[in-house]
Amino acid sequence: MHKIGLIIAREYITRVKNKTFLLTTFLTPLGILLLIVVASLIMTTGSDDQKNIAVYDPSDVLNGSLDAGDHLHFKFENSEINNTIRRVEEGTFAGVLEIIPIQDTLASEYAVQYHSDDQLAIDESSSIKRAIEKKLRDFKLKALHIDIDALSKIDTKITINPITIKEDRKVSSMTTLVSSAIGGIVGYAMFFIILLYGAQVMRSVMEEKINRVVEVLISTVKPFQLMMGKVVGVGLVGLTQIILWVILIPIVIMIGTSLFGLNPEDLTQTTNIKGLNTMDQSETMVMAQQVLTELKGMDWHILIPLYLLYFIGGYFAYAALFAAIGSAVGEDINESNALTFPVMLPLIFSMYIGMSAVSAPHSSLAVWSSMIPLLSSVVMPVRLPFQPPIWQVLVSIVLMIIFTVFMIWLAAKIYRTGILMYGKRATFKEMARWIFQ
DSSP, X not given: OHHHHHHHHHHHHHHHTSHHHHHHHHHHHHHHHHHHHHHHHHHHOOOSOOEEEEEEOTTOSSTTOOOOOTTEEEEEEOSOHHHHHHHHHTTSOSEEEEXXXXXXXXXXXXXXXXXXXXXXXXXXXXXXXXXXXXXXHHHHHHHTTOOHHXXXXXXXXXXXXXXXXXXXXXXXXXXXXXXXXXXXXXXXXHHHHHHHHHHHHHHHHHHHHHTTHHHHHHTTSOHHHHHHHHHHHHHHHHHHHHHHHHHHHHHHHHHHHHHTTOOGGGGGOOOTTTTOOOSOHHHHHHHHHHHHHHHHHSOHHHHHHHHHHHHHHHHHHHHHHHHHHHHHOOSOGGGHHHHHHHHHHHHHHHHHHHHHHHHOTTSHHHHHHTTXXXXXXXXXXXXXXXXXXXXXXXHHHHHHHHHHHHHHHHHHHHHHHHTTOOSSOOOHHHHHHHHTX
16 A cells, blocks of 8 residues: 555656646636636627618508617618619618518518628528517507407416425426536536546556556556556546636636626626527526525535545546556557547447436436446436435445446456557457456
8 A cells, every 4th residue: 555655646746746737727717717708798799880771661561660789770761762772882871671561461471671782690680580570470460450468468478386295305497407507517527537537547557658667667566556556646636636626716717707897797698789688687687596596505515425426436447447558558659549449438428328318317318327337427427416316326336336346456457467568559359368367
C-alpha cells in the first residue's frame, strides 16, 4: 500500500502542477462566463436593421394595423400597387406587402405577396406570417359572425397536478422537468469525465512504456501496484478539477455578471427579433421560482453520494481497461485506436440510452441498462432524480462493484504482461492468452 500511495502522489502532484491542468481548471469558469455574457448580449440586443414596409390591403383584411416586431415598420398605402412598388425602387420602402382579397372565408390556406428585390430574413418572415395569421383569424371570425370573446373562452389551458399516494413522496408539475434536466446534465457529465480521464490513464501508460520509464518503475513495484497507482492518481486529479469547478464557476459567474451589469433574468426573456414570445415576464418568473423550489427540495444528501459512487465505479472499470490497452500498445501510439474502440462502444451506448432515459426513465431499456455494468455508471445517474425503486439501485450498485473488481483483476493480468512487451501491438487473442497464464 505504501508503494501504491507513492505512485498515486507522483501521478497526482505531477498532473496538478501541469500547465494544461491549471489552464483548463481556471479558464473553464471564465469561458462559461464569456458564453453567458455573449448569450445575454445576443438575446437582449434587438436587430439594428430597421425596415419600412408598405402594405397594400384593398380589402382591409388587416384592419389598418400590423405588428411583427420593433424593427419592422408597416405603412398602409391607399395608392395603386404599381405606384407603391415604384417607391420601393426609389428606396422609400424595403418592400411592399400585398394582401390578396379573401375569396373564401372557409379556406384553410392563404398566401400574401411580398414585392422586393431583397429577401426577408427567416425571423422576419416568421414574424410577419404569425402577425398576419392572427389578423386573418379575427377577420374570419367577424365575417362568419362569431363572437370573438365567446370563442376565446372555449380554449382551456390544461395543467396536470400530480398527487402522490405515499405521503413521503412530494412532486409537482415541475418535478419531471427539473428531474429530466438534472439527469441529462449529470449523464452527459459522467460520459465525458469517464472518457476524458480514462483516456488520460491510457496515454500515461503508453508514454511511460514508449519512453522506457516503466522498466525502471517495474524494478521496484509490482505491475498491479503501478496500474492502480495510475488509475487512482488520475481519478483524484479528475475529482480535484470537478470540485474546483463546482466552487469557482458560481463565484466567477456571480462576480462577472455584477461587473458587466448583467441581469440574470435577461437570459430567460425572449427578444422581439426572435419572435418566440409564448409567455409574459410574470409567468417566466413564476416558472423560475418553481424550478428553484424543486432544486431546493431534491434529496441532494442521497443524490450526491450516489453520483460520486457511480462515478468512482464507472471510472475505475473503464480506466483499468484503458490502462490495459495502453500496456498492450507497441511503439506507435496511434495503434491504440483499434484497441480502444471495443472499450468505448459500451460507453457510447450508455450515452444514447441515457438520452432516451431522460424522457422515459422507467422504460424497460432504461431500467435494465441501469443495472448492467459498463452502462449503469451513465444510465442510472440519469434515472436517480426520478426516484427509481430502491431494489433497482441496490442491484445496480452491487453488480457495478462486482464487475469493477473483476475488470481491475482482468486489466491487471493484461497489464502485467503487456507493459514489458515491445516491438508489436498485441492482438485481442494474445491478451486473452495473457489473462489465463
